[in-house]
Amino acid sequence: MKEIKIFSPATIANVSCGFDVLGLALESIGDEMIVRKTSEKGVKIVKISGQKLPLEVNRNVAGVAALALLKKANVTTGFEIEIVKKIKPGSGIGSSAASAAGAVWAINKLLGNPFSLIELVQFAMEGERLASGVAHADNVTPALFGGFTLVRSQEPLDIVAIHTPTDLYATVIHPQIEIKTADARKILKETVLLNDAVKQWGNVGGLISGLYTEDYDLIGRSLHDYIVEPVRAALIPSYAALKETAIKSGALGCGISGSGPSVFALSKGKETAQQVAKAMHNVYENTGIAFDIHVSKINPTGINILESN
Amino acid sequence: MKEIKIFSPATIANVSCGFDVLGLALESIGDEMIVRKTSEKGVKIVKISGQKLPLEVNRNVAGVAALALLKKANVTTGFEIEIVKKIKPGSGIGSSAASAAGAVWAINKLLGNPFSLIELVQFAMEGERLASGVAHADNVTPALFGGFTLVRSQEPLDIVAIHTPTDLYATVIHPQIEIKTADARKILKETVLLNDAVKQWGNVGGLISGLYTEDYDLIGRSLHDYIVEPVRAALIPSYAALKETAIKSGALGCGISGSGPSVFALSKGKETAQQVAKAMHNVYENTGIAFDIHVSKINPTGINILESN
Numbered sequence: 003m004k005e006i007k008i009f010s011p012a013t014i015a016n017v018s019c020g021f022d023v024l025g026l027a028l029e030s031i032g033d034e035m036i037v038r039k040t041s042e043k044g045v046k047i048v049k050i051s052g053q054k055l056p057l058e059v060n061r062n063v064a065g066v067a068a069l070a071l072l073k074k075a076n077v078t079t080g081f082e083i084e085i086v087k088k089i090k091p092g093s094g095i096g097s098s099a100a101s102a103a104g105a106v107w108a109i110n111k112l113l114g115n116p117f118s119l120i121e122l123v124q125f126a127m128e129g130e131r132l133a134s135g136v137a138h139a140d141n142v143t144p145a146l147f148g149g150f151t152l153v154r155s156q157e158p159l160d161i162v163a164i165h166t167p168t169d170l171y172a173t174v175i176h177p178q179i180e181i182k183t184a185d186a187r188k189i190l191k192e193t194v195l196l197n198d199a200v201k202q203w204g205n206v207g208g209l210i211s212g213l214y215t216e217d218y219d220l221i222g223r224s225l226h227d228y229i230v231e232p233v234r235a236a237l238i239p240s241y242a243a244l245k246e247t248a249i250k251s252g253a254l255g256c257g258i259s260g261s262g263p264s265v266f267a268l269s270k271g272k273e274t275a276q277q278v279a280k281a282m283h284n285v286y287e288n289t290g291i292a293f294d295i296h297v298s299k300i301n302p303t304g305i306n307i308l309e310s311n
Numbered sequence: 312m313k314e315i316k317i318f319s320p321a322t323i324a325n326v327s328c329g330f331d332v333l334g335l336a337l338e339s340i341g342d343e344m345i346v347r348k349t350s351e352k353g354v355k356i357v358k359i360s361g362q363k364l365p366l367e368v369n370r371n372v373a374g375v376a377a378l379a380l381l382k383k384a385n386v387t388t389g390f391e392i393e394i395v396k397k398i399k400p401g402s403g404i405g406s407s408a409a410s411a412a413g414a415v416w417a418i419n420k421l422l423g424n425p426f427s428l429i430e431l432v433q434f435a436m437e438g439e440r441l442a443s444g445v446a447h448a449d450n451v452t453p454a455l456f457g458g459f460t461l462v463r464s465q466e467p468l469d470i471v472a473i474h475t476p477t478d479l480y481a482t483v484i485h486p487q488i489e490i491k492t493a494d495a496r497k498i499l500k501e502t503v504l505l506n507d508a509v510k511q512w513g514n515v516g517g518l519i520s521g522l523y524t525e526d527y528d529l530i531g532r533s534l535h536d537y538i539v540e541p542v543r544a545a546l547i548p549s550y551a552a553l554k555e556t557a558i559k560s561g562a563l564g565c566g567i568s569g570s571g572p573s574v575f576a577l578s579k580g581k582e583t584a585q586q587v588a589k590a591m592h593n594v595y596e597n598t599g600i601a602f603d604i605h606v607s608k609i610n611p612t613g614i615n616i617l618e619s620n
Contacts, residue, residue, distance in 0.1 A: 023513040154517035155510070160532060162520050193502040199538070201464070203512040204332040208463035210516050211471050214523040223469060229508070 005038035006111055007309040010104030011148075011301050012089045013096035014172065014266050015140035018225040018257040019205035023153050024164075025144035028172060029301035033100045034086040034308065035064070037108035043080040045069055052087035063098045063129035064105035070128040071106045075116060081109050090294075093176045094264035099141030102129025107146060107305045119146050120161055134183045141260065148304030150213055167216040170300045171275035173253070175244065175282045176264045178292040181237050186261030189233055198228040218254060218270045225255025225268065238262050243285045251281040272297065314347035315420055316618040319413030320457075320610050321398045322405035323481065323575050324449035327534040327566040328514035332462050333473075334453035337481060338610035342409045343395040343617065344373070346417035352389040354378055361396035372407040372438035373414035379437040380415045384425060390418050399603075402485045403573040408450030411438025416455060416614045428455050429470055443492045450569065457613030459522055476525040479609045480584035482562070484553065484591045485573045487601040490546050495570030498542055507537040527563060527579040534564020534577065547571050552594045560590040581606065 011032040017024040033052075040046070045068040047057045059065030064083055072081075083105055089097040103126040110117050117125070126142035139159060144151045149166035153159070208224030211217070235241040238258065244265050248256040252274040253267035267282070269275040275297045286293045320341040326333040342361075349355070354377040356366045368374030373392055381390075392414055398406040412435040419426050426434070435451035448468060453460045458475035462468070517533030520526070544550040547567065553574050557565040561583040562576035576591070578584040584606045595602045 020512070020516065022509045023516055152513065152516045152520060154513045154529075154533060160517070162517055162529065164516075164520055165523070190505060192505055194505050194508055196499060196501055196503050196538070199503055199508040199511065200331045202508065203329070203515040204461065204463045206512040206515045207329065207332055207461045207473075207519050208469070208471055210519040211461060211473055211523070214474070214520070220463075220471065224463060229505070 003112055003310050005036065005311055006108050006307060007034060007036045008104055008108050008305055009308055010035055010100040010107070010305045011145055013099055013141040013144040014174070015096065015260045016230065016258065018227045018231070018255055019202050019209060020152070021227065021230045022140065024150065024206070024209070025140050025153070026150045026166070026172070027144040027148050027301040027304050028095070028174070028296070028298040030298040031089060031095065031174070031296045033088050033104060035101070035104040035108060036084040037105065037112060038082055039112055040080040040082050043078065045072065045080060046082040047085070048082045049084040050087060051085070053091060055085070055087065055091070061132070063133050064101040066132045067102035067126045067129035068105045068109055070125040071109055071117065075113060077113060081112070090176065092180055094181070094260040094262045095174060095176070096141030096145060096260065098129060098133035099126065099145050102126040103142045103145035104305055111307070120159060122146050123161060124159060144304065146304050149300060149302050152210070164210060165214045166300050166302055167213060167218070169270055171269050171272050172298050172300060173248070173267045173269065173275045173278040173282060174259060174264050174296045174298070175286060176294045177239060177286065179239070179263050181262045183261045186234055186237060190230060191233070194229050201228045221268070222254035225257065227257055231258060234258055234262060238265060239291060240285055240289055241265065244282055247281040247285050248278045251278045253278045272299070312421055312619050314345065314620055315417050315616060316343060316345045317413055317417050317614055318617055319344055319409040319416070319614045320454055322408055322450040322453040323483070324405065324569040325539065325567065327536045327540070327564055328511050328518060329461070330536065330539045331449065333459065333515070333518070334449050334462070335459045335475070335481070336453040336457050336610040336613050337404070337483070337605070337607040339607040340398060340404065340483070340605045342397050342413060344410070344413045344417060345393040346414065346421060347391055348421055349389040349391050352387070354381065354389060355391040356394070357391045358393040359396060360394070362400060364394070364396065364400070370441070372442050373410040375441045376411035376435045376438035377414045377418055379434040380418055380426065384422060386422065390421070399485065401489055403490070403569040403571045404483060404485070405450030405454060405569065407438060407442035408435065408454050411435040412451045412454035413614055420616070429468060431455050432470060433468060453613065455613050458609060458611050461519070473519060474523045475609050475611055476522060476527070478579055480578050480581050481607050481609060482557070482576045482578065482584045482587040482591060483568060483573050483605045483607070484595060485603045486548060486595065488548070488572050490571045492570045495543055495546060499539060500542070503538050510537045530577070531563035534566065536566055540567060543567055543571060547574060548600060549594055549598055550574065553591055556590040556594050557587045560587045562587045581608070
């Protein structure tokens, strides 16, 4: 195999109660990347379409992640990367993670899979460090593992792939405003009430249990965030209305994707997820803010091969 | 059925990372209770052996819980209760919960099961209110449901029975010192660091996932408490030594049972749990404090019938 074309999914981090630990991968939103072996050593980003992003390897998240991998690999060849960028940077659904995770996953594949998924997460996190200043695993993990994922611990890195019910769909609305991850971090308080924290980990327990037992009602009852959403909701215009309408339209729960501005709802079944999309559309068309809406099944497998030769 | 003899198990609340939400039932430690229908209405505690506890219905947790049930039941008969108390009050392994839960479970059985388990939890919580001033569900829930249980939410009460691996054993040491639940509550801070809370709910997610997938290593990696144990450990003499020796002897994790003074360790397999018991014994025999040690399988079913007629 000399060349591989892959799909690298958009992802949702900070799934409601699971701030900083729970993420999931999407199926119908993601980038495409072509990675090919070259005789010249090193990494080149040869083409980026869809978005204006730097081609310089050291300034591109895919490039930085690829270099992190190559530092640990004993290879005589190099790699060139083309990116068809479909996830908008700054949307809050793991745009940089898709590029970083996609690059290392594809190179690993072309090398015959010398690295484990958790090693790939660590390489891809270097891309995240470039993008946001923090090498977080929240989005690269579900991109690489697929389905729901838990980052049980950051240090040492410990990742758990969580069973994902087949009939779970996400509706994601991306209001085209800018929220910097660093700013969204800054407004969080360093301390939280013990009572709220207890409610939060009760919900994490309920959500994980609901995922394993495919108990959609329990998933819905558990999709609450007492800690971060109350602070960050103010950053997203009409957040309360979006959430209220999503729940009224049958969504199991609704929350902020990553640090925003995207807002996601989870539903049982595609039809409900589409109704939620329509209802969110109605809320946002009067705001004067440009927006996209996506409906996607939860992606059970993560990054996958579209073509190879 | 006019008379029933039951076993009502000891329980561990606040299982490590699951402060206020996660509990489990034990199999080889518990009370026996005999409950029989009487033609006279109301509730009588006719005999208590093993411990000195009040026979007056309104001052006895079993009596108060039974009265809470009868208030909601449409019955013409009454009930008398005998308690063979084997769990020492104040031990931190759900002594009052066993009495309260046992009474309502047995009466419900004699009435032909008009109430659901969650309703029985609510009646039994009235017994807990008498015992500690707070109607908490932490111990009565695993006593009634068996296995690992999650109190996802206190208000409204939402309980989840968690899958429990078959080869999981608890070692429990009860140092015979007094720690009042109210005092153990008071020393907790009202606020906690967000960073610690995130680690805690990452571990709750890992523990629940490990229980469903029977991944003992993951259970072990998740059995950490960043919030409550660091504060309460000081209440229990030689806590650090107990914990260290339990882990060294092969335990998956070790923590404070309820609000203490009992300390529990969880292990894979009975043999390891017995080694842990021996090691804990060695730590405590030099302290000059009297103590009991129990080794028990996790009880998958909760309260059960010993005899009926």
